[in-house]
Amino acid sequence: MGGRSLTATARKFNNYKGDGVFSRHRRPDEEKAIIEAALRECRGRVSGPSGAAARLGVPGTTLESKIKALKINKNRFKGIPRKTTGSLD
Numbered sequence: 001m002g003g004r005s006l007t008a009t010a011r012k013f014n015n016y017k018g019d020g021v022f023s024r025h026r027r028p029d030e031e032k033a034i035i036e037a038a039l040r041e042c043r044g045r046v047s048g049p050s051g052a053a054a055r056l057g058v059p060g061t062t063l064e065s066k067i068k069a070l071k072i073n074k075n076r077f078k079g080i081p082r083k084t085t086g087s088l089d
Contacts, residue, residue, distance in 0.1 A: 021056045022066060032070045035063065036077075044078035 021034055038052035045051040046067070047060030056063065067074055 021058060022062070028070060031066060032072060035066060035070065035072055039067075039072070039074050039077040042077075044074050044076075046074060 022031060034056070035052065038055050039046070042050060042052045042055060046063055047053055051060065053060040053063040066072075
């Protein structure tokens with residue numbers, strides 16, 4: 001999995017003096033973009049070592065709460081195929 005792109009996405013939004021991905025200074029649309037990028041990369045998985053919470057460095061319960069608060073449908077990311085580097089010839 002390409003963890004670098006998500007890390008770059010999280011870092012892009014993580015410019016508030018050491019605040020984490022979720023901060024009282026961050027706008028909800030920014031949080032939503034970060035979470036959706038993580039869910040897309042993790043194919044809808046929230047918890048566990050290959051889940052979005054681990055990628056973002058937050059507890060799974062915290063991410064679940066944010067998903068609910070921001071009304072994100074995590075299931076829509078489950079059917080997205082992983083990007084492949086090879087050709088399908």
